[in-house]
Amino acid sequence: MTIQATDAVLLDIHERMVRIRIFEEEAGKLMENGKVPGALHLYVGQEAVAAGVMAHLKDTDHITSTHRGHGHVVAKGGQFNEMYAELYGKAAGYCKGRGGSMHICNMEIGMLGANGIVGGGIPIAMGAAFSKKFRKTKEVAASFFGDGASNEGSFHEAANMAALYKLPLILVCENNGFGEYTRQDNHQAIVDVADRAAGYGMPGVVVDGMDAIAVFEAAGEAVARARNGEGPTLLECKTYRFYDHVGVRGMGLSYRTDEEVDAWKRRDPIKLLEEKLIEQGISTKRKISAVHKRVRDEAMAAIKFAEDSPLPDPDGLLEDVYYEKA
Amino acid sequence: MAEAQLKDDQAPRKLAYVNAITEGLHEVLKEQPEAFLAGEDVAGAGSVFGYTSGLLAEFGEHRVIDTPISEKGIMGLGVGAAATGCRPIIDLMFMDFLGECMDEVANQMAKMRYMFGGHARLPVTVLTMSGAGMSLAAQHSQSLEVWLTHLPGLKVVAPATPYDAKGLIISACRDDNPVFVLLNKLSLALQGEVPEGAYEVEIGKANVLREGKNLTLIAYSRMVHEAMQAADQLKEFGIDAEVIDLRSLSPLDTDTIVKSVKKTHRAVIVHEAVRFSGFGGELAAQIQELAFDYLDAPVGRVGAPFSPVPYSPSLEQSYMPNAKRIVAETRRLLGV
Ligand SMILES: Cc1ncc(C[n+]2csc(CCOP(=O)(O)OP(=O)(O)O)c2C)c(N)n1
Numbered sequence A: 001m002t003i004q005a006t007d008a009v010l011l012d013i014h015e016r017m018v019r020i021r022i023f024e025e026e027a028g029k030l031m032e033n034g035k036v037p038g039a040l041h042l043y044v045g046q047e048a049v050a051a052g053v054m055a056h057l058k059d060t061d062h063i064t065s066t067h068r069g070h071g072h073v074v075a076k077g078g079q080f081n082e083m084y085a086e087l088y089g090k091a092a093g094y095c096k097g098r099g100g101s102m103h104i105c106n107m108e109i110g111m112l113g114a115n116g117i118v119g120g121g122i123p124i125a126m127g128a129a130f131s132k133k134f135r136k137t138k139e140v141a142a143s144f145f146g147d148g149a150s151n152e153g154s155f156h157e158a159a160n161m162a163a164l165y166k167l168p169l170i171l172v173c174e175n176n177g178f179g180e181y182t183r184q185d186n187h188q189a190i191v192d193v194a195d196r197a198a199g200y201g202m203p204g205v206v207v208d209g210m211d212a213i214a215v216f217e218a219a220g221e222a223v224a225r226a227r228n229g230e231g232p233t234l235l236e237c238k239t240y241r242f243y244d245h246v247g248v249r250g251m252g253l254s255y256r257t258d259e260e261v262d263a264w265k266r267r268d269p270i271k272l273l274e275e276k277l278i279e280q281g282i283s284t285k286r287k288i289s290a291v292h293k294r295v296r297d298e299a300m301a302a303i304k305f306a307e308d309s310p311l312p313d314p315d316g317l318l319e320d321v322y323y324e325k326a
Numbered sequence B: 001m002a003e004a005q006l007k008d009d010q011a012p013r014k015l016a017y018v019n020a021i022t023e024g025l026h027e028v029l030k031e032q033p034e035a036f037l038a039g040e041d042v043a044g045a046g047s048v049f050g051y052t053s054g055l056l057a058e059f060g061e062h063r064v065i066d067t068p069i070s071e072k073g074i075m076g077l078g079v080g081a082a083a084t085g086c087r088p089i090i091d092l093m094f095m096d097f098l099g100e101c102m103d104e105v106a107n108q109m110a111k112m113r114y115m116f117g118g119h120a121r122l123p124v125t126v127l128t129m130s131g132a133g134m135s136l137a138a139q140h141s142q143s144l145e146v147w148l149t150h151l152p153g154l155k156v157v158a159p160a161t162p163y164d165a166k167g168l169i170i171s172a173c174r175d176d177n178p179v180f181v182l183l184n185k186l187s188l189a190l191q192g193e194v195p196e197g198a199y200e201v202e203i204g205k206a207n208v209l210r211e212g213k214n215l216t217l218i219a220y221s222r223m224v225h226e227a228m229q230a231a232d233q234l235k236e237f238g239i240d241a242e243v244i245d246l247r248s249l250s251p252l253d254t255d256t257i258v259k260s261v262k263k264t265h266r267a268v269i270v271h272e273a274v275r276f277s278g279f280g281g282e283l284a285a286q287i288q289e290l291a292f293d294y295l296d297a298p299v300g301r302v303g304a305p306f307s308p309v310p311y312s313p314s315l316e317q318s319y320m321p322n323a324k325r326i327v328a329e330t331r332r333l334l335g336v
């Protein structure tokens, strides 16, 4: 049973994608201009995956993410002020400046963190799914991870347990063709990560990760299965990152050609969706540019907020290491 | 012009820490046909730190191998291959990823020879990157050396200089035991003298970098340089500090430490790792066991506070030990 996206849902998915794109474009500039410290792994190109899956999730559903996590936070409803403040390492950030890009989270909207450990989020999402079943809720958990992460033991152990216990879990593999600078055919002997589902006794589905509607429909089935107590699904979304592994231009290694990047950019997921929205009379060029402008303005204001807000007080370094009774 | 040329020729060659690592690996791959280098992005990309750059082109994909992101697998590859005739060099990109492969390290690699009654030999070297200072936060900045030094069967070295980085890598790879070479990411651009060709730095031998009369500063890895700066600043307070670079944590050169403390009567230990349960605890214990009667002050320890490594530059700066903290701790301890 496929859940069709209504016009309202399509506009909602579009909004989420534009929010991710603009957040990341501006974050990329901040990193390249040395405005924020550390390393940012940007999500540009993969927006359809986060938006298409997240459109099915409520704040009470939980997700785990990866080092490339900003897009998942934005799609789950994260606010720009707190997100940029975190990238700046400011006290007003989601993690009070302690976590930064690779640990950005928001427990209030069910976002259990980006993760600096490849594959690190998958068993945690499995645990969250266990909790949901244990507490007899109708909630689900989803874990986003890369093609590279599917080679970590954590993926395999969590997949097996999720299937064994029939947990309400959606394993979303964002296959962007690379783990860092290593091409998929140089890190695994399969083409479809979804094939691995069979080894654990769950459905494995391959979907075009540049097509937001296709992602939405496939994710809808997986989420419905999870909510109905039918167990986990491995959903593989074929996608591509438009920026380098870290930052925008990265270390300047030549591990992929400009032609390849350009070919994928011609299938820019936002452009594809916008063409559909216009073609089907759901939106207009003018309305779409208004969305872009509104979100851009919001991003610029949030960056200003982050820049102007104070750094954490170094004397508070030891706060939050342990839970202390109030 | 000719004179300048001559001077240039005579000046010892300087190399960055990152290039010294490459040279060490190069020498080993050249001299040991059974050696190979395996790790994530070490071949095509030349490692994310750049220190395996050029090795694929020179030695080919048979010897320089990109692996999947599978640390348990990679470490197991090292153990199994070492036990059966290879001399693997394993690259574990960040030391924090020990969490992914600790069983292979702690229960297999470290113990196999002993458990097998000496019937196995494991000539495997592991390179891994430690240290904070780049806002890489709690999972990419740790100094976890005590996870390794607590394991009988492993050797653990931590070069502070380009010279030691190259020499210790060569010694590690010529050793028939598992050796961990702990590198430091903030030191990658550090310049220093590095001779051409192969040479060894003895594993288990500390280096007295500076002689002094009334304090011994004991450090390793990047903290050596902070200790040297602190020693300069301490002159002003009438303290003439000796500085020891341990270079090797396991085995530990207790003799050099004890000899120094017997002369100076005071010791302060410096490491970047969390102070609580840190390697400094072991050093302080050894000093009081072996030189108690010579001590004129309690043994001091400078290390990171008991928290994960924070992201924000403001927090990370106050997290990391530095020369200023060493000076302050020394003055507090000695009452000067
Ligand atoms: C356990 C672990 N190993 C290695 C790394 C270094 N690393 C960071 S991102 C990355 C590539 C991940 O590839 P993939 O899972 O496909 O995600 P993508 O970056 O393509 O989004 C690697 C190897 C890490 N952070 N954690």
Ligand SMILES: [Mg+2]
Residues within 6 Å of the ligand: A146, A147, A148, A174, A175, A176, A177, A178, A179, A180
């Ligand atoms: Mg990938």
